[in-house]
Amino acid sequence: MNSVRKALATLSLIPASFAVGDTTEYPLSITNCGQEIPFSSAPKRAVTIGQSATEILYALGVGDRLEGTSVWFNPVLPEFQEINAGVERIADNDPSFEAVVNKHPDLVAAQYEWHVGPTGSVATRDQFHDLGIATYIMPADCDTKENATGGDGTRTAAFSIDSIYKGITELATIFDVKDAGKSLVTELESREQNAITEAKKLDLPDDLSAVFWFSSPDGSADPYVAGRLGAPGYMMDKLGIRNVIQSDEEWPVVGWESIARSDPDIIVVARMDRRRYAADSVETKLEFLHHDPVAREMSAVKNDRIIEMDAHAMSATMRTIFGLETLVDALSTLSFER
Known part of the structure; x- marks a missing residue:
């Protein structure tokens, strides 16, 4: 599948209203990991719980809206070192609920449902929603995945890279940077295909x-x-x-x-x-x-x-x-x- 067709397939995973035009129309509502999350405008202050959400927001060019990050495994990608240096790292691992809330975010974006979910180690989604703070969990951790089993969860079907593209596209829509989202997905699709092509040459x-x-x-x-x-x-x-x-x-x-x-x-x-x-x-x-x-x-x-x-x-x-x-x-x- 060429990049144009694959991008269209990715966009088909989200509501059709997202794919119309280059700017986001608010109010916006997104179904994320089983919950309907409303947005009256693009978030101005965000906190990330998980390196995945952090680096995607940097790649989308909205790092200046990040008030804090947490849960790191590896150093930030080199191209994001400068922007990352200006964002407070609330915790290397799990932050406290209070530490996140004290940043007064409009949005908390999490990599794992076990951090922000029904039994969240940081908080439940309702705890944030009760304070008027929207939550977004990366679809890769809940699409084709059951997290109620404990631990790191159990896959109900194979992980698809489309769930990563879906998360990028949805975050780009939430932050009203759709063009940046499309560019990032196209770049990643190209790198994926190039790697597979190179592997075929190895016999x-x-x-x-x-x-x-x-x-x-x-x-x-x-x-x-x-x-x-x-x-x-x-x-x-x-x-x-x-x-x-x-x-x-x-x-x-x-x-x-x-x-x-x-x-x-x-x-x-x-x-x-x-x-x-x-x-x-x-x-x-x-x-x-x-x-x-x-x-x-x-x-x-x-x-x-x-x-x-x-x-x-x-x-x-x-x-x-x-x-x-x-x-x-x-x-x-x-x-x-x-």
């Missing part, structure tokens, strides 16, 4: 397999690895790689003995600045893989087929496409002779 083995390791409570504990339907599953599907983890959970805990029996050809490890768990550190992950008596026997370890990827790219975010590029670049340097 990868038909039976290539992989596991994506996000983190672990400590260096030797069973790891949080990517289920088959999340963002890493999307990357693997696009490149014809089999995920050795077949769970529908977003990030199930799987024992190393089970992973070793599957013997993936590739291990992709998350690189992040966050330090919530001991194995957040990529150095800790690599130390474990090379010295654990079970893990070190895997083909991927023995043949040095371990790929580092930004943790944020492993989540369902705009950076997932950058992760696809990282994976293709790394695969071009690896040997798969057996």
Whole structure:
């Protein structure tokens, strides 16, 4: 599908009124993660809970309306360093409800429903709405996903990159910057297609397999690895790689003995600045893989087929496409002779 047709398909996911004209007509109402959210005008003050929403708003050119950010995994993208330096980071991880409200936002944009949702760790949507503060949750975390299961949730169908484009388009509509939204979607579509095209030139083995390791409570504990339907599953599907983890959970805990029996050809490890768990550190992950008596026997370890990827790219975010590029670049340097 060419970029024009794909952009039209993306716009078809949202109400037809969004796709008419270059400016937003208010009052505006958006159905977001099961709730109807009204906007009388474009937000002037916003707070983000999650790096995905933050970087999308920067990319849309409305960073000057951000009063605070929170929940960071990796450094901000280089092109946004200057604008980001002028925005307060309320918290590296979960902010308090009071800290968010004290910024007097018109809108709170969240990456994960477990931060702002029915049992939100920061607050429920109703708590914000009762104060006249609109909320927006990135569709990638609720479209084809059930978050009532606890933890990181369970996918009810495979993650689609269209949910990222939908979030970009809706935020661009909310902030009355539709043209910026269209440009960003077009750019990301182009990068996605270029990465897939480059991968086809690599002539990868038909039976290539992989596991994506996000983190672990400590260096030797069973790891949080990517289920088959999340963002890493999307990357693997696009490149014809089999995920050795077949769970529908977003990030199930799987024992190393089970992973070793599957013997993936590739291990992709998350690189992040966050330090919530001991194995957040990529150095800790690599130390474990090379010295654990079970893990070190895997083909991927023995043949040095371990790929580092930004943790944020492993989540369902705009950076997932950058992760696809990282994976293709790394695969071009690896040997798969057996």
